[in-house]
Amino acid sequence: MSVQSETITPQAPAADPLVADEALRPAFFDWLCRMGDNTVVLGHRISEWCGHGPVLEEDIALANTALDLIGHTQMWLGLAGEVEGRGRSADDLAFLRDAYRFRNAKLVELPNGDMAVTLMREFLFDAWHFEMLTALTRSASARVAEIAAKALKEVSYHLERSSDLVVRLGDGSAESHARMQEALDRLWSYAGELFTADATDDAMAAAGIAPSLADLLAQWQRTVDEVLEEATLRKPEGRFDVHQGGKQGRHTEHLGYILAEMQFLQRAYPGASW
Amino acid sequence: MYAQMVKSEGMKARDEMSPEELAFQERIDRGEKIEPKEWMPEGYRKTLVRQIGQHAHSEIVGQLPEGNWITRAPTLERKAILLAKVQDEAGHGLYLYSAAETLGVSRDDLVEKLHSGAMKYSSIFNYPTLNWADMGAVGWLVDGAAIMNQVPLQRTSYGPYSRAMIRICKEESFHQRQGYSIMMKMAQGTPEQKEMAQDALNRFWGPALMMFGPSDKDSVHSAQSMAWKIKINTNDELRQKFVDETVPQAEYLGLTIPDPTLKWDDERGHYDFAQPDWDEFFEVLKGNGPCNEERLGARRRAWDEGAWFREGLVAYAEKSAARRAAAGVAAE
Amino acid sequence: MTKKEWPLWEVFIRGQHGLNHRHVGSLHAPDAEMAINHARDVYTRRKEGVSIWVVKSADITASSPSEKGPLFDPAESKVYRHPTFFDIPDEVGHM
Numbered sequence: 001m002s003v004q005s006e007t008i009t010p011q012a013p014a015a016d017p018l019v020a021d022e023a024l025r026p027a028f029f030d031w032l033c034r035m036g037d038n039t040v041v042l043g044h045r046i047s048e049w050c051g052h053g054p055v056l057e058e059d060i061a062l063a064n065t066a067l068d069l070i071g072h073t074q075m076w077l078g079l080a081g082e083v084e085g086r087g088r089s090a091d092d093l094a095f096l097r098d099a100y101r102f103r104n105a106k107l108v109e110l111p112n113g114d115m116a117v118t119l120m121r122e123f124l125f126d127a128w129h130f131e132m133l134t135a136l137t138r139s140a141s142a143r144v145a146e147i148a149a150k151a152l153k154e155v156s157y158h159l160e161r162s163s164d165l166v167v168r169l170g171d172g173s174a175e176s177h178a179r180m181q182e183a184l185d186r187l188w189s190y191a192g193e194l195f196t197a198d199a200t201d202d203a204m205a206a207a208g209i210a211p212s213l214a215d216l217l218a219q220w221q222r223t224v225d226e227v228l229e230e231a232t233l234r235k236p237e238g239r240f241d242v243h244q245g246g247k248q249g250r251h252t253e254h255l256g257y258i259l260a261e262m263q264f265l266q267r268a269y270p271g272a273s274w
Numbered sequence: 275m276y277a278q279m280v281k282s283e284g285m286k287a288r289d290e291m292s293p294e295e296l297a298f299q300e301r302i303d304r305g306e307k308i309e310p311k312e313w314m315p316e317g318y319r320k321t322l323v324r325q326i327g328q329h330a331h332s333e334i335v336g337q338l339p340e341g342n343w344i345t346r347a348p349t350l351e352r353k354a355i356l357l358a359k360v361q362d363e364a365g366h367g368l369y370l371y372s373a374a375e376t377l378g379v380s381r382d383d384l385v386e387k388l389h390s391g392a393m394k395y396s397s398i399f400n401y402p403t404l405n406w407a408d409m410g411a412v413g414w415l416v417d418g419a420a421i422m423n424q425v426p427l428q429r430t431s432y433g434p435y436s437r438a439m440i441r442i443c444k445e446e447s448f449h450q451r452q453g454y455s456i457m458m459k460m461a462q463g464t465p466e467q468k469e470m471a472q473d474a475l476n477r478f479w480g481p482a483l484m485m486f487g488p489s490d491k492d493s494v495h496s497a498q499s500m501a502w503k504i505k506i507n508t509n510d511e512l513r514q515k516f517v518d519e520t521v522p523q524a525e526y527l528g529l530t531i532p533d534p535t536l537k538w539d540d541e542r543g544h545y546d547f548a549q550p551d552w553d554e555f556f557e558v559l560k561g562n563g564p565c566n567e568e569r570l571g572a573r574r575r576a577w578d579e580g581a582w583f584r585e586g587l588v589a590y591a592e593k594s595a596a597r598r599a600a601a602g603v604a605a606e
Numbered sequence: 607m608t609k610k611e612w613p614l615w616e617v618f619i620r621g622q623h624g625l626n627h628r629h630v631g632s633l634h635a636p637d638a639e640m641a642i643n644h645a646r647d648v649y650t651r652r653k654e655g656v657s658i659w660v661v662k663s664a665d666i667t668a669s670s671p672s673e674k675g676p677l678f679d680p681a682e683s684k685v686y687r688h689p690t691f692f693d694i695p696d697e698v699g700h701m
Contacts, residue, residue: 040350047344047353050360051337052572054580055612056368057633059337061647063361070354077350091349115583161643168590168640169583176586265348265406272464274348274406274456311668365648372632375614381634382611418701441631451694451701523698584636588610591637 014142018209019083027203029084030103031210033093034200034247036076037104040094042125043069044258045112054115061161065122068154075147095266099255106246107190109255116169116179121187123162127223128194130159131216140208163227170231177232184228185236192241195220198248276332276396276420278487279559280325280505283317285498302503307433310376318502322432323377323384324393325504330370331388331395335569337363339403340412348406352456356409359449366442373434389574397555400563401481404474407460407467411474413453415482415520421446422516423486426506435504454523461527468528475524476532480550486513488552517545615641616666617649618659627659635660 018024046066053059077090088096107125112118133155136148169176197205197213204210228235245251265274291299295315301308308314337360344360347353371381387393398416403409424446428439460471486509490496499505507515517536524531535548557563612634618627630649635641641660650656694701 044345047357050344050357051334051341051364052576053364054576054583055634056334056364056371057635057644057648058580058583059364060361060368061644063357063364064647064651067354067357067361070350070357074350091351094350095348114579157646164639164643169586171590171593172586173582173589175582176589179582179586261345264346269464269466272348272467274352274459274463368633368648369631372614375632380611381614447701454694454698454701519699523701526695526698584612585610587636587640588612591640594637 014146016142018141018207019079019143020085021207024203024207024209025083025085027200028207028209029080030200031204032076032080032083033101034103034105036073036080036090036093037102038108038125038129039069039076040073041102041104041255041258042108042122043067043073044262045108045110046118046122048112049118058115062118065158065161068151068158072147072151072154075150079143079147091266095263099251099259100249102249102251102255102259103247104251104255105190105193106243106252107187107193109246109252109258110187110190111254113183113186114179116176116183117186119162119165119169120180120183122158123166123227124187124191124224125194126155126159126162127220127227128191128216129155130223131219132211135211135216139210144209159223163223166227166233167231170228170233180231181233184233188236188240189238189242192239193244193246196241196244196247200247276336276423276485277325277328278394278396278485280321280328280495280499282321282495282498282502282504285494299501302431302501306431307436308431309433317498318504319377321499321502322435322504323374323379325499326370326374326377326435326438327379327384327387327393328395330367330374330384331393332399333363333367333370335388335395335399335573336416337367338569338572339399339401339565340409342403343406343409346406347409355452359413359452362445362449366438366445369438369441370435373432373438376434385577389570389577391561391570394559395569396485397558397563398481398485399569400558400565401477402565404477405470407457407470407474408478410453410456410460410471411478413449413451414457414523415453415475415478416485417446417449417453418520419482419485419512419516421450422512422519423507429503429506431503457527457529461529471527472529475529479532480554482516483513483547483550484552484555484558486510486516488555514544517547521545612636614663615645615660616663617641617645618661619645619649620657622656627657632663638662 018028021028043066046062046069049062050059050066053062073094074090077093081088081090081093107121110117110121130152133148133152137145137152139145139148166180170180171177195213195217201210201213205212225235246255265272286295288296288299294313298308298313298315298318308318340356340360340363344353344357347356371384374384375381384393388395398419403412421443424439424443428436428443430436430439457471457474460467460474462468488509490509496505496508500508521531521536533548535546537546538544539546558566561567613636614632615635615638616632617630619630620627630645633641633644633648635644638660642658645658645660650658
C-alpha cells in the first residue's frame with residue numbers, strides 16, 4: 001500500500017520587519033532564547049515524570065504539558081535562529097549551546113523533587129507565563145504575537161490545572177498540605193527572577209516587543225495570593241527574588257547535568273542526522 | 275503477546291456443559307459480543323481478567339524502556355514524538371484497566387498484584403534500551419509484534435476488550451511507523467549509526483519472537499481461549515506472520531536478521547527461522563531478566579511515592595463535598 | 607492508612623460538530639471536576655470545542671450496553687500522532 005505523508009501547508013509567517021532589525025538583533029535574540037530556554041528546560045523536567053507519575057491520569061496530563069512546552073520551544077528557538085541570522089535552527093540552539101549560553105530562569109532547572117515541588121514550580125511559572133503570553137499577543141512584533149497566541153491557549157490550561165492542583169493538595173490531607181507548603185517555601189526565592197528586568201528586557205519593552213516585567217507583577221501577585229489563600233498555604237515572608245542570574249547565563253549546577261543528558265547524542269555524533 | 279501464557283480455566287467438552295454454558299458458547303460461535311453484567315462462565319471472567327490485566331500491566335511497564343530515552347532524544351521533534359508515544363502507552367494501559375474493571379475487579383487491586391508479582395507483564399520489557407536505535411527497534415519490532423496479536427483481538431468476544439483494542443490499534447500504527455522511521459534514519463546514516471541499528475536488531479530479534487509465547491498448538495488453555503474467542507490465533511501462526519512481514523523490512527534497511535538459518539521456504543510459502551532461546555524466556559518470566567528488578571522497582575516506587583498525592587486529592591474531594599452539603603443544608 | 611481508591615467515571619464527549627455526547631471510555635478521579643480535567647487530558651488531548659460529561663460508573667443503570675467508543679483525533683498541531691506523518695517506502699509492505 002502506498003502511503004503518502006499528509007501535506008501540511010504551513011501558513012506563511014506574518015510580515016515582521018522587526019525580525020530583520022539589526023540594531024535590535026542582539027537583545028531580540030537574547031530575549032527569544034529566554035522564552036525558548038524556559039520552555040525547553042521546564043519541558044525536559046516535566047518529561048522526566050513520564051512513566052513514573054503517581055497515577056495514570058496524572059502521568060498522561062504531565063506528558064501533555066511537557067509536549068506543549070516542547071512545541072513552544074520549537075517556535076521560540078526557531079524564531080531566535082531567524083533573528084540571529086546565522087542559520088542556526090531550533091535544534092542547533094537547544095542541543096549545541098553550553099550552559100552559560102542558556103537564558104532560562106533558575107526556577108525551571110531545579111530538580112523535580114516530589115509532585116509537590118513539581119506542581120508548585122509549575123504553578124509559579126504558569127502564572128508568570130500566562131501574564132507574559134497574554135501581553136505578548138499585543139506585541140509590536142507580529143511573529144512574536146503569533147507564537148504567543150498559539151502558546152497562550154495551552155498555557156491557559158496549564159495555569160488552570162496547576163492552580164487547581166495546588167488548591168486541592170494544599171487544602172487536602174495533612175501530609176499533602178505540609179508537602180505543598182514545604183515546596184512553596186523552597187521555591188519562593190526563585191520566582192522573582194522572572195520579574196527582574198535587565199538591559200535586554202528594557203530594550204524589548206522599549207521596542208514594544210515585550211511588556212515591561214514590572215507591569216506583569218501585580219496580576220501575578222493577585223493570582224498567587226488568591227490561589228495560596230484558597231489552598232490554605234502561607235506565603236513565605238522572605239524575598240522572592242533572591243536567586244538571580246539564570247537569564248544572564250549564570251545557572252545552578254543542575255543545568256549542566258540536564259544538558260549533558262539532553263545533548264548527549266548531538267555531542268557524541270556531531271553532524272549526524274536523526 | 276503482551277499477554278503471554280495466560281492460563282484459561284474450565285475447559286469443557288460440549289456435552290459436559292450446562293444449558294447456560296452451552297447457550298453462552300453458542301452466542302460466541304454466532305459472533306455475538308458479550309457485555310459486562312451479562313451472564314458468563316466464571317472461567318471466562320477469570321481468564322479475561324488475567325489476560326486483560328496482563329496486557330494493561332505490559333503497557334505501563336512498557337513505558338519504561340522507551341521512557342529511558344525521552345530526556346536524551348536527539349532533536350526536539352524526536353523528543354516530542356517519543357514522549358507522545360510513551361504517553362499513548364499510559365493511555366492504552368488506562369483503556370485496558372477500564373476494560374478489566376467491567377469484570378468486577380478494581381484497578382488498584384490489579385496494580386497491587388503487579389507489584390507483588392502475582393500478575394505478570396510481557397517478558398520483552400525486561401530488556402534494556404542501550405542506544406538510540408533501540409527506540410527504532412522497539413517501535414518497529416516490539417510494537418510490530420504487538421500489532422500482530424492486537425489486530426485480530428479487535429474481534430474478541432468480550433465487548434469492552436474489543437473496543438479497547440480497536441482504539442489501541444488505531445494508535446499503535448503510528449508507533450510502529452515512528453519506530454521504522456528511526457530505523458531508516460539510523461540504517462542510512464553514518465557508519466556508527468548503522469552499527470547501532472544492527473546492534474539494536476541483534477538484541478531485540480530473539481526477545482521479539484518470544485513475545486508470542488512458546489508454541490501452544492497442543493495447549494488446552496489455548497484451545498479454551500480460542501473457543502471463547504479471547505485468543506484468535508495460535509502463537510506459532512502469529513510468530514510466522516511476524517517473521518514473514520519483518521524480513522523484507524529488514525532487507526530494505528540493509529540490516530541482517532541475526533539468524534543464520536533464516537531462509538525462504540518455497541513450498542510452505544513462509545520463512546524458516548530458528549526458535550528463540552526458550553530457556554532464557556523462562557528465566558525472564560521467573561524474574562531473572564536483565565531489567566526485571568529495575569522495571570518492577572520503578573513501578574512500585576512511583577506508586578508508593580504517589581500515595582500521598584492520591585490520598586491528598588481524596589481528602590480534598592471529601593472536604594469539598596462536605597462543604598457543599600453543609601452549604602446546601604444552610605440554604606434550605 | 608486506609609486505602610481509598612479513586613472512583614471510576616464514564617466519560618461522554620460531544621465534538622465540534624454538534625452531534626450528541628458519546629461514550630468514549632472511563633477513567634479514575636477523586637471527584638467530578640477532576641474527572642472532567644482528566645477527560646480533557648486523556649480522551650481529547652485537550653482539543654478545543656468539545657463538551658464533556660462525566661458520571662460515576664456506579665451511578666449508571668444499564669440494560670445491556672453495546673455502544674462503540676468513537677475515536678478522537680489528536681490535536682491538529684500534534685501531526686506526528688497520525689500514522690501518515692511517517693513516510694514508509696512501498697517496498698517494506700504494509701505497516
